Amino acid sequence: MKITLDSLQVLEAIDRCGSFALAAEALHRVPSALTYTVSKLESQLSITIFDRTGHRAKLTAVGHLVVSEGRKLLANAEQLERRIHLHKTGYEEQLLISYDQLVPFDNLIFLLDKFYQKFPNIDVKLSAEVLGGCWDSLLSGRATIAIGVSDDPPIRDDLSVIPLGSIDFVFVVSRKHALATKKQQLTNDDIMTHRIIAVADSTRGFIPSRSTGILSEQVVFTVNSFNEKIQALLAGLGIGYLPLSYAKEYIDSGELLIKNVPPLCTPAALGVAWRPSLLGKAGNWMIKQLKKQTCLERIHTIEN
């Protein structure tokens, strides 16, 4: 075995940080130690991982292969360490939860409040994802529970999924927007000729990314969260779908107007997915809560 997990960590850090110097700092080592590790790996495998002709090191083609596959290997190794810890204590070191931004945050807070009452000493790491990001987080090991996964589950061992409920979308425009005054249903042509605001898929390479409710050849302004999308919509920078729960207050205040449109996207059926082998007592409790009807209802109900 020529590869070591340590050398993969070094490569990963250099790629992530962008330079030997920054990676060295991140790893609490000295730059020349990284040079040593990288050169050693390169000579072991007889490949060049970094192109040193330029001023700063740049990954070669085979270097990209090593880094991207190496990340998967590291993720698996980390998961093994988590499972070992689980085996010892029955509890997870840290509960890694990802959620789709479609899931109203209030409901998560409600759930986490109950969680902390029961497990006051367990760390929770919550990460917001968009579209495929939930699946990606689960498969890459960034999360062990994903709340609000949509579409087909990637078929794989060690993955459970249950339905959670569905989210209704409304197509909105700002009252300042050119389309605000149009009385009839918007046509595809109306939509095509105006900029659409989209939230970027948050996948990080474990599964292909995707987009939703966008017509081909449309001008797209991509943002990173629903809050940014709302701001952009309010400012009249473009048009697009919003979950009803997010849009409600602005519709009530008249700042956003609901428009009828040809169906571009259907109500999203969301699910909860998790990795059974990576869950301990805390994670299983959380799944039990998510299975309860009350919990489901809260999540997709909008108070009036």
Add this chain to the structure above:
Amino acid sequence: MKITLDSLQVLEAIDRCGSFALAAEALHRVPSALTYTVSKLESQLSITIFDRTGHRAKLTAVGHLVVSEGRKLLANAEQLERRIHLHKTGYEEQLLISYDQLVPFDNLIFLLDKFYQKFPNIDVKLSAEVLGGCWDSLLSGRATIAIGVSDDPPIRDDLSVIPLGSIDFVFVVSRKHALATKKQQLTNDDIMTHRIIAVADSTRGFIPSRSTGILSEQVVFTVNSFNEKIQALLAGLGIGYLPLSYAKEYIDSGELLIKNVPPLCTPAALGVAWRPSLLGKAGNWMIKQLKKQTCLERIHTIEN
């Protein structure tokens, strides 16, 4: 990262060889070096991997977890090294082919003869598998091409499958066997009350093993290859299915008799499966040959 690939290799070797001493020999190290590596890993993870109360070291529960998951990690690491080599040269270091014992060996020899004419310098490692063993070898990385996979492909990235043809089975008994003289079709009762000879599934834990053509509550004599099965059938130790191609010569000589039976197993539809990312020029040539009609026909045709 507390785990190292080296420590996993050490654990793997100890588990495989059955003792520190034998593993040390296999790894060309001294036993105390293994003690050191194992103790270090144990203290890093704060677990005990081996139960040392007895004379020889025995894996604990968590030790089993580490070894079995560690094997997968090691297999992935080896695959990465193969891909790196492939990226450098375009050729595989070694072509790892597994085949189901159902596939007549002559046809493989014919294929490999053509292969060596074209690629005289590429090592080939051929391994015989039974039932799920072909898939298992492919998923575990013991093989990159599997000839004669059957049933559903395990759905997974980086896996291609094409049909190869099908194999006809005949149910046979020795002329010495008690059932040899029975004229009519054998009943389920006839079969149940006699020992059946089965070939053991050769999976090694990457997928669940399975069996075929066996009635529940039947007395089973399990052997490891079709040749052993033939010997056992000839000796009248039991009854069972054989691929027509294997059985032909014994049927012609009268040593085995074909019996009509209620349908227990259907003709097996076989396929070829491979891992595209692990194939180079040699492997792709092999796949091209396997796709050719001539090759398919040879494989399931029996010369008269």
Add this chain to the structure above:
DNA sequence: CTTCATAGGTCAAAATATTTGAATAAAAGG
């Protein structure tokens, strides 16, 4: 065109980590 900050590489010394083999102890087998 020069200057200069920064990036990364080189090298020998120092710090760590691993391997070795002899000695020890404990269990299994005869």
Add this chain to the structure above:
DNA sequence: CCTTTTATTCAAATATTTTGACCTATGAAG
């Protein structure tokens, strides 16, 4: 009860990795 086998311990020998001072080249700024 003796022998063989198995694993561990320990200090010395060896190998690997880290460090920090020094070096060179690039690319940006003046």
